[in-house]
Amino acid sequence: MKLEILTGARCGEISGLCAEEIDQEHWTWTLPAARSKNKRPRVTPLVGLAKKIITARLPIVRSGPLFTAETGTVLTAAHIGHYLLARRDKLPIDKFTTHDLRRTVATQLTEMAIPLEFVAAVIGHEAGGRETRTLTRHYVRTDLLDRKRTVLEAWDRRLSEIIESKLVSGNVAYLTGTQAA
Numbered sequence: 471m472k473l474e475i476l477t478g479a480r481c482g483e484i485s486g487l488c489a490e491e492i493d494q495e496h497w498t499w500t501l502p503a504a505r506s507k508n509k510r511p512r513v514t515p516l517v518g519l520a521k522k523i524i525t526a527r528l529p530i531v532r533s534g535p536l537f538t539a540e541t542g543t544v545l546t547a548a549h550i551g552h553y554l555l556a557r558r559d560k561l562p563i564d565k566f567t568t569h570d571l572r573r574t575v576a577t578q579l580t581e582m583a584i585p586l587e588f589v590a591a592v593i594g595h596e597a598g599g600r601e602t603r604t605l606t607r608h609y610v611r612t613d614l615l616d617r618k619r620t621v622l623e624a625w626d627r628r629l630s631e632i633i634e635s636k637l638v639s640g641n642v643a644y645l646t647g648t649q650a651a
Contacts, residue, residue, distance in 0.1 A: 471568060471571060472523060474568060475575060476622075477499075477520055477575075477622065479501070479514065479572075483506070485547055485550060486505055487499065487535070489527075489531050490534075497521055498515050498615070499516055499524070501514065508594065515619035519626055519630065578628065582624060584621050591621075
């Protein structure tokens, strides 16, 4: 779930993340088309805290899925959803789902004055009207990697400030129930 909020990716995309999808030279994650909702690959820069999480897993898991259950089975979105459902009475947020993390990323990036086209690129959606989507799908041949990296670096700084209690607003909910987490 930490990687979800750090990258804006879907729970299923993160849970199926494999070591082979990580480019350690450029620190990017390429989500294969087969696992993408829109059936197109998406390249996501790994910066800050997201890079630290991945860096910690790669020496342990050199190939295959980075995240598995204690039984060794690959984690899925269903596993995470079940985990949250089983613990819903202990969560400080009523009716919380992992998709709320994507909504938070998109909302907060917009609040940070990030243009919607870059918010869409980060979370793997197409921005704009029908003509813009057609233009992007058929003619524009860029993954906006440098701009996505800039956006995710700004987002990482913002999250770090929140985690370190330097930037706390009235609508921040700490999932552990304590500010220190």
